[in-house]
Amino acid sequence: MGPAARMLVFVILALVTVRLNADTPDTVRRDPVRLKPDTTYAPARLQADATNVKADATHVPEILLSRQLMDQARVHVGDVVTLATDADGSHATRFRVVGTYEPVPDPRKFSARRLEAHLHLPDLIALTLDPKNPESSDQVSALNLSLLNPRDAGALTAALARRLPGMGAQSTSQSGRRDDPFAVLERFHEAIALVTVTGSTAFLLALMVMRAEERREIIGILRLMGIPSRSILVEVLLEGLLIAVAGAIFGILVAVAAQGLVNRFFQWRYDTTLVFVRVTRSIAWKAVGFAVPLGVVAGLAASWTLLRRSVISLVRR
């Protein structure tokens, strides 16, 4: 893999959509299920209850289960399942599975098993109703807002904090904060890319020095023939430019090919449709912008040492 490819791989790692969050919710022995009718959710237990399908199929409310939950619970469309919000299964409600869905990829949950279900809101309220709390039928976990002007997000957050103490609002756009986990990860990948480029440069220089040494006699003969050093340097420059551009293009092609493999591996590993690596145009240009000057400068630096030597020392065997 050429330096451009190496660099590109790491720049990709640095700048694209590798996302994580350390506090992703976990699913454990009791298999809590997240119910998500838009913004209201509650943990619940799911139990397959296929024996009574025919008896109550027309009366039971409908439910959609995530693909992962369908697989894990070995439930099929048309089955009747029982959901309960507590571990002992009291206040359970039976639902008929009418379909399945793929959860929207969430970088903050990429390592969590997405055991989720969608219910109609009245069904969810009935399921999670707490008889001791009369307000429980009118409680939600979160509200999604769409602003007329997205730039008002900060003002809205401040206004909500003033008017509704205890409530918090957060913009879904990038926070821009320096301690944002994704921003931190981006800096981490950029640092790794920088180190890799440094190592590559050392190797590249070593190779170019060897290559220049290999052509010592040819350069000596050219200079004996009267060709000025500047012309030879221009030739080296053009040659280096050509090789660097070719290397950069090859590197981008390798990265484009590799992104599919990387995505498929991680999507298989975490059972998600999240895209982990994406070669964007800006990343490709950035890689070219690094690789081409680096290759040209390395070639020039290696040749310059030869051109400074006397002709006799160049042709001497």
Place this chain on the structure above:
Amino acid sequence: MTSRALAWRTVTAERPRAVLAVVGVMVIGALLFDMLLLSRGLLVSLRQMLDTAGYDVRIVASDGFPIRSAIPHASAVADEVARLPEVREVTIVRTDRAVVQIPGRRPVEVALVSLTEGAERRVWRLAAGRDLGSDVRTNSASPPAVINRGLAEALALGPGSTLRLRVIVSGAASAVPATTFEVVGVADFEFDSADEYAVATTFDAFRRARASTASDDADVILVSSKPDVESSATVAAIERRRPDVRAYSNAQLVARFDENGFAYFRQISFVLSSITLGFAFLLVGTLLTVSVNQRLGQVAALRALGLPRRRIASMLAWESAFLVGVGGLLSLPAGWALARQLDGILRQMPNIPDRMHFFVFEPGIAAWHLGLLAATGIAAAVYPVWIATRLPIAATLRLETIS
């Protein structure tokens, strides 16, 4: 002349090339070393943090740990657990979010903490003032509080200062009144993070601040097993006695974090280590191959003089060993310096405790690192050795002469 001496002469004859190759191996080796440190760093660091607190089992309300879910009737649970023959000590930890109110300034969010009396020394180290306890008396009628160093510095507080805070009631409009505390001590908390402030107080004051004197919920109950009892035995005993709660040993907690939150760093470490090794193999292999190709005449002459193939192969292996060996050894200090920088970047994430690190040194990792680099050096020398030992002597010498 031995193969090693021949290799040394070859390497030192082209010093700029050798220096650049060693620098390249050093940088790539440093990255490999860091990725190996990263592969287990968080886990080792977390385990160290959990172990040094002195508790080997943690009781939580449900399997959804670390999602917060309160343990109801925590005192009763703790009493029952404390009576188990496997258990030496039990500490109830209660936390809540609160805001410190200062006239003319923006409220500062803090973690309000309450521990079972007597457990304070395990969770924080006092830096100034006095500790909490039944015998502590404040100058005013206000309840006592120990604050962490970060909060003390941010708000210029110290022993004797007063602190007015109001508990945040999540998800509901709240009119819980503010409570005024008197700071009796400043401490370094075991799980302090640079961006988190903490206020610890007594259980009574904690309940008063929450305006909920009847509440006996807790976030977690920490358990210390007797010295001759395995953590797993304590976990089993707790779950037998109280099936309504979940108990985890430190090892189980680390394993769960390994499966979930830390998986990303393990994966990225694996991917980058593999790429780095492949990269080092390709580059060292290329350098040696080009070097051999430049010296085909020299190698053929040595063979014609009667030098056996084995010695030629040995010479090239030594060349590889010099480049990779010196670069590999230099990569250890360079890698450690780089690891500190990368650790500094990753620790900018929010809520990372001060004592937690992403890159943690273990002696085995240095051995693994050098072993992997050695294997890479040997593998990289295979092809050049094959070229050098298989070349036709007469034809090579003839070609060398006429060219």
